Amino acid sequence: MTTTGEDHVPARGGPWWWARRRGAALDAALAAVSALECAVEGVPFARDAGIPVAAGVVFGLLAGSVLLVRRQWPIAVVLVAIAITPAQMGSLMAIVGLYTLAASELPRRIIGALAGMSLLGTLIVMFVRLKQDMARGDLDLGDWFVPFASITASLGLTAPPVLLGMYVGARRRLMESLRERADSLERELQLLAERAEERAEWARSEERTRIAREMHDVVAHRVSLMVVHAAALQAVARKDPEKAVRNAALVGDMGRQALTELREMLGVLRSGGSERRERAVSAAPLAAVGAAAAAAASRAAAEEGGPCLAELEELVGQSAAAGMAVDLSVEGEPRSCAAEVEQTAFRVVQEALTNVHKHAAGAKTRVRLAYRASEIAMQVENGPPPEGSSASSARLPSGGNGLVGMKERVTALGGVFVSGPTEAGGFRVSAVIPES
Template identity: 35%
Template sequence: MNRRAPQDQPPGRSVPRRFRGPFTRWPRTADAVLAAAMFLPAVLLEEAPGDAMAVRPVTGILQPVLLLFAVAGVALYWRRRTPVAVLCVALLAWAPTLGSSYSTLGPIVIVALYSVGRHAEDNRWGPFGVVAAVAALTVDGMLNSVPWGDIAFGAFVMSGVWYLGRRLRLRAGRAARLRQEQAAEARRIVTEERTHIARELHDVVAHRVSMMTVQAGAARMVAAEDPQGALEAMAAVEEAGRQALDELRHLLGVLRPDAERDGLGPQPGLADLPRLVAEICEAGLDVSFTNNIRTPLPARVDLSAYRIVQEALTNVLKHSGPRTRTQVHLRDASDGITIEVLDDGPGAAFQALPAAHKGPPGHGIVGMRERAHLLGGSLNAQPCPGGGFRLTACLPVTGEPT
């Protein structure tokens, strides 16, 4: 069993939503603003004596150079769709200006390198782009007599931004694969649980049909000598038949189970809970049990209620350990029954452990919630504010699979 409830955790247990910056929320607008922000400094700023920056007179900019700057800046808008092409455009626009006062496209090349690492599908182009950018930076530095230390620092920045983008892409890919694996595991658990539920209901229907056969045979044998007894037996057959049809309709609403069954005979219900509680207490759990349900329950609800209590108690025993005080309350509700399992153990802290310290994932809350949903009900499980864990299930009597 596992107390983690993927995807549909209740509000009390939801994790804080990840921060989403403008490049995630409005990618096209953010890229347009970025392109303009990189284009304007490249056009308006130039190096001044003493490693300072000065504003370049707009009237003194050559038209071909302005065209190169515009092409390189506008290309940044497509840095997500075609990052390699954007880097090539930036390098080609930078090349004619190397060694001159117009060689200010380095920041645009840096952004293009990051985009290649972050968004390029083919990994091979990244190193080639870094080598080409570093070569252009080296040529520009040598033509402008830039110290080798500054050239090396620029080369480090260029290679570093590409590597950063690549690492972010790899991390995002791993996160996406993890989400897919978790979703696939949740679907597998739900499918397996539905099959298990259908198999149990199959046994319920088979048991009722067997009872109908026995009662019909008894009615035939006593029909001549005891007509009243035969009528009572046939009335029991009629009632069992109605219940069997009701359970069969619900069974088909779940799914068509495999023909293989775990065994013959009736499935457990709420009447078997005292024996289950006694077994759990023998295992070391301190359980107090109250059953205030007075309404007769359909077999499917009776069975699912038993299984939910069984899995909840097993969950407490596994994650909180023996000597944990546990309360199990069952009561009638307006349209069905309510099940509440409350413990004071430290099992909620299990969720904070690293994945390497956890055992293989079990059905736990996923399976219990699926049982409740198949009856048209709901299940909520979350840690209590003062410690411990609370599980509440609402099972309608007349619900249908959802």
Template identity: 35%
Template sequence: MDVSSRVRSGWCLLKGPEPWTRRRIAGEAALALVLALMAGGIGLLATGPLRAAAVALGVAVLSLLRRSLPASVLLAAAALSMAAGETAPLLMVAAWSAGRRIVGAGRALAAFTAAFVIYQALGVITLWPIAQPILMGIFSTLFFLAVAVVPGLTSRYWSQRRTLLSAVREHNAQLLRERAMVAGQARLRERQRIAQDMHDSLGHQLALISVHTGALEVDPELTGRQREAVGVLRQASVAAMHELREVVGILRDGIEAPAVPDGAQPAARGTAGIQALVTAARAAGNTVELRTGGEPRTLAAAGDHAAYRIVQEALTNAYKHAPGAPITVELRYEPDSFVVEVVNGVVDRAAAHQAGEVVSGGQGLTGLHERARLVGGMVHTGPTDDGGFRVAGVLPYGAAEAATFVDAPDDFRQQSSAPPLGDGGPVVDWNIAEKELGMGGRNRAGGVALGCGIAVGAVVLLAIAAGVGLFFLAGSAEKGMIDPSEYERIKVGTPEAEVRAELPSGDTVLTSGLSGKGPAEPEGSQCLVLMSSDTGEGLKTEPVFRFCFKDGKLIEKKSYEVAR
């Protein structure tokens, strides 16, 4: 394997499964540098520069590898933190990455258990012989819980929480898409049912009207005026049949209706067809005046069709409720909108009584309001000052986007301006779980409170560990420390029992490792090494007192300094 292949393999091992962006490279480099400087600076005060540099380099390398090898770095950090206490921040960072990145709860538990065993085993090896193993075990366990277990559990909870929210979001988006499909199918079935009913009922009646008016039109006994009125009825029935076919086709599957039979052409469905509506109304015996104002402009298709339907419904409304009254249709092309206005005059009492017998569904004007709203316009209906009735619509020239409305009982997701998920994406982008779990932008205070709570818990554990440690050290100091005056007062040759009665037992962890570091002990003797209450000449040395016994007497006492 050449050098380039080794470099590529090492880079793949270092970067792990995630891409290294510029922001991540800067963050990882800064974190590794901070951890290395902390470990190296503390180690430089306690040990030599060579060891401090080696520890700092190892911390930097492990910090860079913690994402790609989380379990291995956790074990190495646990071992290094016991061998060199200045690397404890690395153990905390490694535990955070391991808790988040180790796949499977069983593997994570095994990794943290192995790290704890390594940490405790190295502690026993390093501090042996241990004067009070139970207290030391409790202290080291509390320290490991605060530095490794709490960050690991916090990181794993946070990662699983984000994964759960992402899964809930995707599942909810899928439910929305499925709901839209089910609703679309239900609407399609209902439209097909309505189309079938309209075709079977209205189609049959209109066909009968068309046949009978066609036969009546050629009746030789009719006058010219009567024949003209019958022709108008026949044309209206043919046009109505064509419109019915269009509506039925749209309701079924959006297919356009076939051509009108008998050579009849469908009427225009826009402002261009308003003239034909007025002409038909005049032919039926109504007095209708058409006025046009402003410079004609082209309307959007939906608005153009809405204008035609407003005039058509307003004329129909006038036929029903004000027969014989004069009607005025006015089209005004304003600079910012198109205005269509239909006003009928006052009807006499006889005509009003006749109009009261006309059957009306009461839905025509309501449908006009909805039709205008969908294209971004509005419709006003109401009586005039002279007793007539007025229908006026204001429509935009351009196309208006139809707003999506969700019924309140069915709005289980809050509408948001955030981008949708996926290719199709749901109607909205977030759900109630986001607000409950505190991940949304409007509820980040919950996430901050959670993080603060976890930090407080870690601080409390550290405080408990520190308190236990201080209590342990305070009790141990009395068993392994004397004043220099006591050392001077004890004379060589004093019986061993008398000397040991005056001195502490030395059974403490503070004196572990001090034996064998000073001058050679007398042959065949047993020595007691105690710490001095005074400080040494430097930060790297510790003054101690040694008392050696043989044959029941104190045969030697020495005062010297040992390296910490």
């Protein structure tokens, strides 16, 4: 986490309008010094004005103490300093007041107007004072000295605090702008991190779903055929030993095929996991690595070791060997398609035949595959199971995820999937998958 402007905002621990106690102490000290200065300068002012010295001192104390409110009312402080300039008092208050005014958030025209008034007032007072000194003979210089000294003194008392205050105010506003920008960037980074985590979680969920679907497709069909053959083996073991031997050989072959497919799938997953670890070590962002790894694993599963439509005849033959009356017809000119398309089409037919074994054992089944202009269509339709047969005789469990998995596979490639019972009492599964 970065340190932003929110961490720099001071807690309001001072009295009244001060944000900090040390700010209040500084202003109180400046006000005390200014009041003391004005009180001392009030003595000659009272003598020149012909008023009691105590009145001049009290006036100076009150005028100088106005500097206490410089942060809250800087305009008032500058106006008071301008007002007491003819009395030749309040130099410190004028300097500090102009600095505070220039550093504030007030419009520039107000700052310029008050600074000009202070400059003009100081210029007039200095000019009159020097003229009086020269008239009394205290100064014996040329006529050029009076305007030069007046302008120099007024600029020296006015320009430096104004310029310094403008610089400090601009720097303060720049720092606040940078802190606000840092806060905004931090919020954006947090939002991006949350979205990246959501995408990574979505990718992980998709990967888990894909793995579960692959495991279901690989295991369910082979194991279903093995169970069917095992049931047939149990039924004919004593009556027809030769057929029992053939069924036992088929069960062994199917078990080995299932293990081979499982090993291939696990090998793909392990290679995908090693690639994810290598990318993580190379300091790639965690969420991007998760999403990229999920996509890479999905592509790898589709390209490496996946079934294709050329193996469809063998798939149908295995179901026929298990006792299913199944017919395969191919329309159009067979051609090779993208690996994902062929694998999805194969899995749809495989899962449909598995469902026939589970729910309509012995039913006549027809498998149709059509190569069209820019798509592949497939349909698996079975009739009602023959009388006296029972789909549950083999005791095949069903999780109810087969049709859902088929629909997910097809729709993920932009295809259309439809399934449902037929009027004859059977069941039909149809899918159309675009080639690109």
